[in-house]
Amino acid sequence: MSIELDSVDWALLEALQEDARLSYNELARRVHVSPPTVAQRVRRLENAGVITGYRATVDPTAVGRPVIALVRMKCYGPRCITVHPELLDDCPEVVEVVRLTGDICSVVKVVTTSISELERLLVRLGGYGETSSAMVLSTPIPWRPVQAG
Amino acid sequence: MSIELDSVDWALLEALQEDARLSYNELARRVHVSPPTVAQRVRRLENAGVITGYRATVDPTAVGRPVIALVRMKCYGPRCITVHPELLDDCPEVVEVVRLTGDICSVVKVVTTSISELERLLVRLGGYGETSSAMVLSTPIPWRPVQAG
DNA sequence: TTTGAAATATGCAAAAT
DNA sequence: ATTTTGCATATTTCAAA
Numbered sequence: 029m030s031i032e033l034d035s036v037d038w039a040l041l042e043a044l045q046e047d048a049r050l051s052y053n054e055l056a057r058r059v060h061v062s063p064p065t066v067a068q069r070v071r072r073l074e075n076a077g078v079i080t081g082y083r084a085t086v087d088p089t090a091v092g093r094p095v096i097a098l099v100r101m102k103c104y105g106p107r108c109i110t111v112h113p114e115l116l117d118d119c120p121e122v123v124e125v126v127r128l129t130g131d132i133c134s135v136v137k138v139v140t141t142s143i144s145e146l147e148r149l150l151v152r153l154g155g156y157g158e159t160s161s162a163m164v165l166s167t168p169i170p171w172r173p174v175q176a177g
Numbered sequence: 178m179s180i181e182l183d184s185v186d187w188a189l190l191e192a193l194q195e196d197a198r199l200s201y202n203e204l205a206r207r208v209h210v211s212p213p214t215v216a217q218r219v220r221r222l223e224n225a226g227v228i229t230g231y232r233a234t235v236d237p238t239a240v241g242r243p244v245i246a247l248v249r250m251k252c253y254g255p256r257c258i259t260v261h262p263e264l265l266d267d268c269p270e271v272v273e274v275v276r277l278t279g280d281i282c283s284v285v286k287v288v289t290t291s292i293s294e295l296e297r298l299l300v301r302l303g304g305y306g307e308t309s310s311a312m313v314l315s316t317p318i319p320w321r322p323v324q325a326g
Numbered sequence: 327t328t329t330g331a332a333a334t335a336t337g338c339a340a341a342a343t
Numbered sequence: 344a345t346t347t348t349g350c351a352t353a354t355t356t357c358a359a360a
Contacts, residue, residue: 030239041240044233048197053335062347063336078239083232084193086323090179090227091190093323098277098284113317120326125318128247128311135247135284139323162277168262169274174235174242174288177269202354211328212355328360335354342347 045173096164103157194322252306
């Protein structure tokens with residue numbers, strides 16, 4: 029399931045994590061190989077499941093969704109949302125669900141327009157388990173690239 | 178700080194959240210405007226801070242970092258990592274820090290090669306505050322686009 | 327916002343290392 | 344076996360309307 033990555037692969041991964049829209053030409057200049065080689069390497073990384081996608085990151089506050097929260101769930105057994113994430117298909121406010129070890133079965137990140145929308149969502153999530161929520165004040169480190177190390 | 182988004186802007190945002198590498202040509206076909214208009218709209222969204230970046234998503238397990246955890250921090254007052262995130266500049270294993278309301282001051286997502294590396298990191302984080310960690314078993318919903326609603 | 331022409335970038339096949 | 348070169352196609356950018 030794992031593939032060997034050389035220094036060219038890592039350089040491409042780091043560049044694409046920083047800016048997913050870099051052209052193969054620009055990537056070629058940065059990692060000192062030819063554009064067709066970049067294209068071939070990138071496709072290999074995609075096919076091997078190393079690169080799982082390319083996403084524009086949107087600032088929720090800038091699009092009118094300033095109320096963000098993390099909700100810790102203790103689900104009621106068989107209705108656990110980690111086992112049936114499709115239960116949340118009609119909740120676009122839910123942007124991430126992570127399943128955890130321990131007594132908390134998952135953490136759910138929600139992005140909403142207002143406190144009252146958050147409240148409605150907590151009622152909905154409360155149907156699947158015990159919830160405990162905390163609002164996101166800021167994101168001191170919003171993300172970091174996975175590095176060669 | 179907020180700008181008005183029409184249906185073309187939202188269509189572009191949704192398309193670029195799904196696939197950040199779509200060409201302006203392809204975007205133009207999908208949203209039924211000309212390529213230069215797409216380029217101009219996208220630049221406007223970038224400059225307005227709506228789009229904060231474009232990132233390739235890398236599967237940590239596929240690159241030899243299968244041990245992922247969420248660490249809840251109760252920092253020791255003035256050394257709080259939410260106030261001084263630069264304290265973690267030399268910890269590439271830390272990929273996200275979110276500051277929260279409540280008695281937990283932040284949640285830190287860490288991506289490591291092994292349990293022993295995770296342990297070393299927890300010792301390090303323990304220097305800044307009380308830690309409580311849970312390992313990530315899976316990510317039933319890894320992300321969702323922010324939608325027009 | 328669109329059109330059209332110039333500059334760039336991409337993808338394929340063949341050759342080279 | 345992988346990488347590069349060269350060429351044909353496609354895309355991006357800029358100017359003008």
